Amino acid sequence: MEKNQISLEVVHPNAAGIDIGSRSHWVAVGQNAEDVKEFGVYSQDQFEMCEWLRKKGVCSIAMESTGTYWQNLFSTLVGQGFEVILVNGRQTKNIKGKKTDIKDCQWIQKLHSLGLLSASFLPDSDTDTIRTYSRHRQNLLNQNASCIRRMQKYLRLMNMRLEVVVRDIVGLTGSSIIEAFLSGEHQGENLAKLRHYNCRKSEEEIAKALQFNGRKDYLFALQQEWNSYQHLQQQIQDTDVQIDQLLKEFIDNDHHKKQHFIEKKKHKRKNKNGLAQTDMNLLSYQYFEGIDLMAIEGINEGLIMAIMSEIGLEGIRKFPTAKQFTSWLRLAPNNKISGGKVLSHHIPKGSSRLKIAFRNTANAIGNLKEGWLVDFFKRINYKKGRATAVTALARKLAVIIWNMLVKGQNYNPPTQYLFLDEKRKMGMVKRIQKQITKFGLTNEDLNFITN
Template sequence: MQKYLRLLNLRLDVVVNDITGLAIIDTICKGEKNPETLAALRNGNCRKSATEIAKALHSNGRTDYLFALHQEYDIYKSLQQKIQQCGASIEELIKSFINADENKKKLKTDAKPHKRVNKNAPQNFDLNQIAYQYFNGIDLMAVEGVGHSTIIALMSEVGVDGLKKFDTAKWFARWLRLSTNNRVSGGRVLSHKIPKGSNRLKIALRNAANAISNLKDTHLSNFFKRIAFRRGRAAAISATARKLAIIIRDMVVKAIPYSPPAQYEFLDQKRKRKVLEMKRLIHKFNITTHDLGLQL
């Protein structure tokens, strides 16, 4: 449609970022040529004024291009109808799974108006409520960055039963190809690159990680910024996507809510880790206080 609009000298792409409002295109296909009449159909949220839009809508009147635009518009409407039918089928399938369990039917969650529903997400059902019931009362939408597309990808690619087949969250991240594949020979690490390959869930998690980068002062956004500062944005997206995969798997399998730490205590964490390492060494080599030269 944008191609034939340009050929008709209707430069909507210059003055409008998203043409899927379609009121102007629908009127053009019906034969309207007056720029002012067309510009008056602009969305109320449009930043450009009607006068500015009218300047970009002086058609050259080519009937062959208008016919082709009408054909593309009909195809677009047909595809949108198919997408709506697909959304209705998804809703029916998920609800049949939920209705088979009386405990799931009773579960209710809070509305999340801050989770925006974009134009590509299912419009005809409340995915927030359905996901809460589907995952047995685990509110995955509480995780920052996780949106409707992430939930749909998780349901369609693995589901609840699929997540439980992974013994650990690390194995789940490795299956998604978000973890490094260490090649070791003779005790020496030859390489530790992330394997190539992708799937829909990995793409959805990386998109969620990219959205997290725009948040301010949250657990995952701070993690993203620390990695990006040291290793760059590409590495930060992969690392955050892996962290999301681990969080989601543990929440579903272990039935625990999302509870990010309010603050970091790096020195205490390092101290605890070092103490555990020393205890293991002492136990392994049977080290005594006499060996260490300590006097108690």
């Protein structure tokens, strides 16, 4: 009896697989020993690799996304005209036997030849440049936050309980007090006079909280941290200028983006960690080609900047459906079904920067008092808890934004959300209408208003 054999079709006949390393790269163009070669990581070695691949007739290349070691080689190969796909390491790790660099690159080449590897998402060059600045800025903000925590610690050890009487120790009141304290003023009564008029605590209470115990070692450490804080603030400002110039240059080079204009939203508060001198409302409206993401209640500059830097407008259009976009974000349930039964439907592990931005925005929306998205959040929160509600609302936000950016739809919720200045305006109109009804005024009586 003859046995039926199933053979896999070769999709990429002229394929190569590269195992990325920190000191060398292993390249395989076949499954024989002579088809594998090791190259260094220098620029000259990369060009030698391109020449060797071209002699072997290679057209398509697959490589693992190992740390940041792949980026220079990827750019070189793409610049030399090769078709390169970047593969998640989870797709290539199930190799039998002893693990070696030679077997790894041959296994990658074999899988790629059979078309069993899928390419990871990579943003375009402009988005990649914005992402570099944005991630660097986020790292500076994290360092800045750590510096503030250490300053708060040293102040507490010196019995200067500034964090008790002010909300932000580096705000207007806190900064003035710290600068005067480091300049030699250690009397609590004199330091309390630097209180800003908007500070909720009284001058007497602030003076009680600022009683220096004389520890010079902590004072020296506080001076060092304050210098570091000011240096980080200057670096953040310089980075903001670079991002602002880059976004404006990107928009100015595209006439279709530059032609859009929108009025400034007075009801949107400026986040202290946002771009200081940038009108993100106008820039985002132009960048997204006339789509106003700021119209969604609870959307802040952080999420807008994350979308611009992590995926970009062209990147989000690469996803054919909203389901694929939410699945890529790891916000959709990962249903595992066997025998007709759902074994699990948990959210996949892993958090990208964009997913974190969506979840932070969803959590902020959950703190609002009213709105269509708030009602959705409260329903899920009542049934399954806040953590599940944050994930569900983050997924809904991703679907809404995908429909707005890909299909060109405006945000149109079932119930309109009114911002603070809009609520005040509506309240004033209702009061005037009530007074008109109370006194029985007619159009003739009110004719002097229209004139």
